[in-house]
Amino acid sequence: MSARNAFYAQSGGVTAVINASAAGVIETARKHPKQIANVYAGRNGIIGALTEDMIDTNRESAASIEALKYTPGGAFGSARYKLKSLEENRAEYERLIEVFKAHDIGYFFYNGGNDSMDTAHKVSQLAKKMKFPLTCLGIPKTVDNDLPVTDNCPGFGSVAKYVAVSTQEAALDVLSMAKTSTKVFILEVMGRHAGWIAAAGGLAGREPGDAPHIILLPEVPFDEKAFLARVRQCVEDYDYCVVVVSEGAAYPDGRFLAEAGTRDAFGHAQLGGVAPVVANMVRSKLGYKYHYAIADYLQRSARHIASATDVKQAYAVGKAAVQFALEGKTAVMPVIKRTSDAPYRWRIESAALSRIANKEKMLPKRYIAKDGFGITEACRRYLEPLIRGEDYPPYIKGLPKTAKLKNVPVKPRLNTKFVV
DSSP: OOOEEEEEEEOSSOOSSHHHHHHHHHHHHHTOTTTEEEEEEETTTTHHHHTTOEEEGGGSOHHHHHHGGGOOSOTTOOOOOOOOOTTTOHHHHHHHHHHHHHTTEEEEEEEESHHHHHHHHHHHHHHHHTTOOOEEEEEEOOTTOOOSSSSSOTTHHHHHHHHHHHHHHHHHHHHHHTTTSOOEEEEEEOOSSOOHHHHHGGGGOOSTTOSOSEEEOTTSOOOHHHHHHHHHHHHHHHSOEEEEEETTOBOTTSOBTTEEEEEOTTSOEEEOOSHHHHHHHHHHHHOOOEEEEEOHHHHHHOGGGOBHHHHHHHHHHHHHHHHHHHTTOOSEEEEEEEEETTTTEEEEEEEEGGGTTTOOOOOOGGGBOTTSSSBOHHHHHHHGGGGOOBOOOOEETTEEOOOOOOOOBOOOOOSOOOOO
16 A cells, blocks of 8 residues: 655644654654654644645654754644534535545544544544545643543643742742732632643642642632632742632533623634733722733743643654554544553653543542642642753743745645635
8 A cells, every 4th residue: 555645733822842752753653654644734723624724744844843842833834723514514524535535545634622523523423424545633732621532631741840830930029028018929820621720820839828829720610708808818828829720610500700792713702911900909998009910922932941741642642643654544643541649650652532522631639739739749740840841942042043944835636625
């Protein structure tokens, strides 16, 4: 059987290490030229397949692909574009198969989160129905750490490290001025429904009185009275109060504290910033001087302080996806299985996409302190290995060096155009 081509795409919000997964896919595929001829990357994710706008990664040097391991962002472009169900828009899925047929693509690698695993699963189902030989693999990626089955998600460890370090450093800044200036500092982090990132801020402190003093998680309904009482107590006891708040913090009725009333491309509520909402509560009810920061894109693009564990795992799932595909596995995703906390050990296994698609893994109750404002030792044991180790990129004139790809387009073979 002659070698066939592979299609790789990045989906949704990017991370500091998603390109390490891309490197894992491309470098592993290059070691098997008798089975995989070329790896084509979708320009701007799955849209690149629908519009037949693909990048020939074979035109990139080995050094450029190696450089992806320390380059943040999405090297080929990503997109928040959710394919509807097969029943709602079969034409999109048939278009994918049409493009794959035209370019002799026999392997589909989709690097993303919950919605992306659903897409990979649906594409595998349609290919089977249409009797088109296509091996479909999901590759996990999400800073939210909310994919089920896998112990953790590549992308999360580096965000967790950034948030823990930022919390620790900002707390020292606030403490030094608390007597005569700012009393309350609020750091807003990502996490729409799951509080993994906010929980990571808890790693910054170990002793009583250490920051963060309060963590507001999506899993714990927000109680304004209890929150303000805790802020007041912290200021009285320690002179200052540091709060880490998840963007998805919500009232008991499910309303987000910061819901803006609009929706994104995936149909999710658009959040307008929870830090200023919480800060205004502190000012109006307690009268304390405050400052807040919104980590936003900084937390997911901070490759300069990435977790070495995260980089290794991101590469490993990309590599494993290709290996699983060559073994004949399809409709699966590489998952990380933790075998030991101390010393920290892990391995890669495969899990069916049907077990992962459209499912979310929340922060378990055993990881949340009884008062709802902090994390437990069990949570600390889970989180600490994931932020461990440094994997600094090379620097040029004081700035990190990043990959510069040619991104040479693959020549279209279809006459029909597809509008997304």
